[in-house]
Each structure stands twice: as C-alpha cells, then as structure tokens.
Amino acid sequence: MSNAPLSLEPRLEPRLESLLESPAFLHTLVDALGSPLNIVLPEQIAQNVERFRAVFRRHQLAGRVFFAHKANRSSALVRRLTTTEAALDAASLSELQHALGAGFHGERIMATGPKDPEFLWLAARSGATLNADGPGEIEEAAALVRAYDLPRLRVLLRLSEFETSGARTLSRRSRFGASVKSLDGVLDALERHQSALEPIGVGYHVDTTSLDEKATALEGCLRAMEELRIRGFQPRVVDVGGGFGVNYLAHAAQWDRYTTALTDAVMGRRPPMTWGGHGYGLRVESGTLKGSLSLYPAHRPIAGAAYLDALLARPAPSLGRPLGTLLLESLCDLYAEPGRALADQCGLSLGRVLEVRGTDAGEHLVRLAMNAGDVSLEEHGVLMDPVLVPRDGSADGSAADASGPVGVHLMGNLCLESDLVTRRTVRLPRLPCPGDVLAFPNTAGYCMDFSATSAQQQPVARKVAVHQEAGAWRWRLDEQYWPITYTGGHRA
Ligand SMILES: Cc1ncc(COP(=O)(O)O)c(C=O)c1O
Incomplete structure (x- = not known):
C-alpha cells in the first residue's frame, strides 16, 4: 500500500481563496506584524448572516441570529455585525x-x-436578554433587579434533558440549563418574580451534530412553551442555540479515505500517519481496535445555514409535522446562536517556517513561529491541511525546490514535547524553506484565539482585518477597524 501522505484539502470560498492567492500581501503582513498572525474577513461574516436570514425567510419565521462571540475575540467582526441584522x-x-x-x-x-x-448586573442594566442557565440564576437575577432598581429583565429559559413522548430519544446530559423535568419549579420561581423578570420563551444548546437530537430538543421546547402559556405567561421565542457546524474540507472522498487509512495505521496495517502513533481516540488492544475517533467530522455536507434549514424542515419526532411549520403556527419567533458557523471562512492563521530538519527516519520536522495554542485546529479535532505560501511568490514554490509533495510534522515554538501544531503527518506540495509561511485556513471559529496563551512569553498573534478595494487587498489592525470608509463617501 502507498505510503504517500493523504490530502485533506481545505474548503475555500472565493474571498479566502483570493487572499491565499496573494502571497506578497500575506508576506508583507507577517514581515510587519510578526508570526503568528491572524487575519479576519469582516465582509464574510456579513454574508454568513445573510445566509441564515435567508433560511428564516424561507420558513417565514421572524426572529434573530445571535453571533456567539466566544468563537472569536475580533473587534472587526463584531463591529461589522452591528451593521447587519445580526444580534x-x-x-x-x-x-x-x-x-x-x-x-x-x-x-x-x-x-x-x-x-x-x-455580568448579570450589566446585562440587566443595558437591557440585554438573559438566557437563564437554571433556577439559581433566576433567583439571583430577580434579586439584582430589585436591589439596584434595574429595568424588568427579559428572560429565556435554557432547558436540557429532553425526551420524546415514547421516551425513545433522550438528549444528552448537560451541566447547563434546567432539566425539562424541573420546569414546574422554574415556572413557580418566575411567577414569584414577575415584577422583576419577563419570561419571553425557552431554548436549548445541545452540543451535538445529530439532527435527531436537536429535533427532540426543539419539540421539547414547543411543549414547554405550552406550559408557560398554561401558567398565564406570554412566551414568544424559541431559541435553538448554536452548533450548526462548518464543512472544513473540499472533498468528502479525501475525508473518507483519510479516516479509513488512519484506522489501518492504528491497526498496524500501514505505516503510522501521526507523530508517535497517536490514534485520535483509536487504539489497539490484543489485536482488536478499541475506542472511537474523537475528531470533528471535517467534511459535513449539511452545515451552517443549511443545517438550520434541514432542522426546520424535519418532522417533529412525536407531532410529525415540520418543526418550522409548528414554530410558525404557534407564532413563535426563532432565535439561533451560531458561533462556528457564522465565523466560517472568516479568517486564517499564518505561521512563518523557522527550520526544516531531516530525521533518520526520513521524515522532516518543520518548526513554525507559532504553537499549538495559536492554531488550535487539533484541539478541536479539526484535521485540515495548511496552505504553503512561498516566500518566492510562485504558486507551488517550484523555484525553491522541486521535491514534489511531502509529508511533514509541524512543530511549535515551545520547549514542550507536546507542542505539535499538528499531531499527524501533514501533506504539503513540496518541502518548505525557512521564510515560507504556512496558512491555516478557516480558523476564525474557535481555532485562532480561543486557546492562545503567552506561554514562554512567545508573542500572541496580532490580528488584522482585511477587505478588497478595487481588486486589491487592504488591511487594518483589528482594533482600528470600524465599518466606515475613509474615502469621503459613506455607506448608503
Ligand atoms: C449557549 C451557547 N450558544 C451558542 C454556542 C455556539 O456554538 P457553535 O459555535 O457550535 O455554533 C455555544 C457554544 O458553546 C453555547 O454554549
């Protein structure tokens, strides 16, 4: 069987693709601002919001798309969102x-x-809605509102542990939210605190890729809305949380081939594909494969806004009619909180190649001016090849060395054995040279700044916001970005 490293080509939409085809621009940025460097694309997040809004329109639903800010710290992305319909x-x-x-x-x-x-105080003071995590938080919020004479606080109840009427499907346990079984007690608390709190609806956030599980939760919310109405409240919102996902890879076949080969490698049927034989959750015990692949499903045919569309079109597990129709008929507004999916295609992380070292085993180690915390694709189980951005500007770097495709291990800049930017052998079109840059595409959702630290006083990546103007890429420091132009003419 061939020992050639298998490709996992990233899925690139036109903006990100065009940026990656601008090596001189990317090198200028890294030269000026250092490595690692994060780039965000504010125009892309606006486009992603519009994709979600189109799904709302298709199902004739009113409501809101909330960007889950935790996915990225960027000021530019958040400021750009203020000019869209997003919340x-x-x-x-x-x-x-x-x-x-x-x-x-x-x-x-x-x-x-x-x-x-x-946090609770400022949320109440500023008129935000409270997505209440449980009964304790409801008591605390009511006490704060009264003690500091704050405006009546709108409250959405986060629920968990849903089941269908036949108890066939059970949603997983969560440390967040109140179990639907305890809804009565929560509603008692809301009744006691009516002058301080205004319940506007219910919601969930289930950390799963399963549409079945989400459909169970959404139907559970529709039932809970009835309970609120019976108690005399006037709820109007169902919040389906986040978790719509991202399709990271260009080709389903590459993903299938890769995961099959990884299983073969763990079984010893082909050479290791990872540093130290790491199995991403798989292991062999007495010749038998054990464990399960703990990886993000990097190729997802239905992700982002299309996933929301599929959920709304899905029949409710017990009631049998499409969930979107049930929401519409019960006059519910729909809230969604996508993080990763709104950040899809909104950024990339750049790391300069510092050293390329051959080993006795014939493999090459490539050391980067970044570490595993700076590009935490692996921590999130996302496997995807980086893109080589050659210093000499040629698309395939052929001027530097015509070695052809190679597999390399990417090492970070910390004095830690575990500081591997990728634990697997990564395929590059040729052996890189010191001074080249590796671009990790699509890191804006959780992978560029969620886990970055200043360990060993290595620099934390700076961030720049880029946009296209008359066919050329322009940049600003992330904190300098505001959604206005400086050319005299302002947005209509
Ligand atoms: C309450 C809540 N909403 C939304 C999100 C965003 O999830 P995702 O980025 O998967 O869309 C999270 C993620 O942890 C969450 O906890």
Whole structure:
C-alpha cells in the first residue's frame, strides 16, 4: 500500500481563496506584524448572516441570529455585525462590554452561559436578554433587579434533558440549563418574580451534530412553551442555540479515505500517519481496535445555514409535522446562536517556517513561529491541511525546490514535547524553506484565539482585518477597524 501522505484539502470560498492567492500581501503582513498572525474577513461574516436570514425567510419565521462571540475575540467582526441584522450572544462580562463598545444596543444582546454577578448586573442594566442557565440564576437575577432598581429583565429559559413522548430519544446530559423535568419549579420561581423578570420563551444548546437530537430538543421546547402559556405567561421565542457546524474540507472522498487509512495505521496495517502513533481516540488492544475517533467530522455536507434549514424542515419526532411549520403556527419567533458557523471562512492563521530538519527516519520536522495554542485546529479535532505560501511568490514554490509533495510534522515554538501544531503527518506540495509561511485556513471559529496563551512569553498573534478595494487587498489592525470608509463617501 502507498505510503504517500493523504490530502485533506481545505474548503475555500472565493474571498479566502483570493487572499491565499496573494502571497506578497500575506508576506508583507507577517514581515510587519510578526508570526503568528491572524487575519479576519469582516465582509464574510456579513454574508454568513445573510445566509441564515435567508433560511428564516424561507420558513417565514421572524426572529434573530445571535453571533456567539466566544468563537472569536475580533473587534472587526463584531463591529461589522452591528451593521447587519445580526444580534450578539455574550458569554462573559468582557464580551458584553466589547459588544456594547462596538455599537450593539443592549436590546440586541443575549447573555448566555454561566454568569458572575457583574455580568448579570450589566446585562440587566443595558437591557440585554438573559438566557437563564437554571433556577439559581433566576433567583439571583430577580434579586439584582430589585436591589439596584434595574429595568424588568427579559428572560429565556435554557432547558436540557429532553425526551420524546415514547421516551425513545433522550438528549444528552448537560451541566447547563434546567432539566425539562424541573420546569414546574422554574415556572413557580418566575411567577414569584414577575415584577422583576419577563419570561419571553425557552431554548436549548445541545452540543451535538445529530439532527435527531436537536429535533427532540426543539419539540421539547414547543411543549414547554405550552406550559408557560398554561401558567398565564406570554412566551414568544424559541431559541435553538448554536452548533450548526462548518464543512472544513473540499472533498468528502479525501475525508473518507483519510479516516479509513488512519484506522489501518492504528491497526498496524500501514505505516503510522501521526507523530508517535497517536490514534485520535483509536487504539489497539490484543489485536482488536478499541475506542472511537474523537475528531470533528471535517467534511459535513449539511452545515451552517443549511443545517438550520434541514432542522426546520424535519418532522417533529412525536407531532410529525415540520418543526418550522409548528414554530410558525404557534407564532413563535426563532432565535439561533451560531458561533462556528457564522465565523466560517472568516479568517486564517499564518505561521512563518523557522527550520526544516531531516530525521533518520526520513521524515522532516518543520518548526513554525507559532504553537499549538495559536492554531488550535487539533484541539478541536479539526484535521485540515495548511496552505504553503512561498516566500518566492510562485504558486507551488517550484523555484525553491522541486521535491514534489511531502509529508511533514509541524512543530511549535515551545520547549514542550507536546507542542505539535499538528499531531499527524501533514501533506504539503513540496518541502518548505525557512521564510515560507504556512496558512491555516478557516480558523476564525474557535481555532485562532480561543486557546492562545503567552506561554514562554512567545508573542500572541496580532490580528488584522482585511477587505478588497478595487481588486486589491487592504488591511487594518483589528482594533482600528470600524465599518466606515475613509474615502469621503459613506455607506448608503
Ligand atoms: C449557549 C451557547 N450558544 C451558542 C454556542 C455556539 O456554538 P457553535 O459555535 O457550535 O455554533 C455555544 C457554544 O458553546 C453555547 O454554549
């Protein structure tokens, strides 16, 4: 069997593709601002919002798309979103402050996740909606509203542990939200605190790729809405959370081939495909394959806005009619909180090649001026090849060395054995040279700044926002970006 490294080509939409075809521009940025460097594309996030809005229109649903800010810290992306129809999901005090400072009105913000008192206070003070994590938070919020004479706070109940009427499908346990079984008690609390809190609906965020599980949760929410109505509340919103996913790879066949070969390699039927025989969750015990692949399904035929579309078109597990129709008929507004899916194609991470070292085993180690925290694709289980951006500007770098496709291991800049930018052998079109840059596409969702640290005082990546003007790429530091032009003419 061939020992050639298998490709996992990234899926590139036109903006990201055009940026990667501009090596001189990318090298100028890395020369000026250092490595690692993160690039974000604010125009792309606006386009992604529009894709979600189109799904709402198709199902004739009113409602809102909240960007789950946790996916990326960029100011440019958040500021650009203020000029779209998007709202924002803030999961910490700093994210909330950032959103308010970017121009989001409190009314367009939802506070999610576990909260400290300061976060709760500012959310209430600024008129944000509280996505309540459980009964304790409801009590705390009501007490704050009364103690500080804050405006009545709109509250959405986050629910969990749904089941269909036949108890066939059960959604997984979560440390967040209140179990639907405890809904009665939560509604008692809301009744007691009516002067301080206004319940506007219910929601969920289930961390799964399964449409079945989400359909069960959504139907569970529709039932819970009935409970609220029976108690005399006037709920009007169902929030389907985030988790719509991203399709990272260009070719399904490459993904299938790769995962099959990885299983063969773990079984010893082909040479290792990873550093130290790492199995991404698979192992062999007494000749038998054990464990399961703990990888993100990098090729996802239905992801992002298309996933929401599929969910709304899906029949409710017990009621049998499409979930979108049931939402429409019960006059519910739909809220969604995509993070990763709105950040799809919105950025890339650049790392300069510092050293290329041959080994006795015949493999090459490529050391980068970045570390595993700077591009945490692997931490999120996303396997995807980087793109070589040659220093000499030739598309395939053929001027430097005509070695042809090679498999390399990518090492980070920390003195840690575990600091591997990728644990697998990565396929490049040729052996890189010091000074070349590797671009990791599509890192804006969680992979560019979620896990970055200043360990060993290595620099944390700076961030720039880029856009195209008259066919040329222009850039600004992320914090310098505002959605206005400096050419005298302002947006219509
Ligand atoms: C409450 C909530 N909403 C939305 C999201 C965003 O999820 P995703 O980025 O998968 O769309 C998360 C992610 O953790 C979350 O916890």
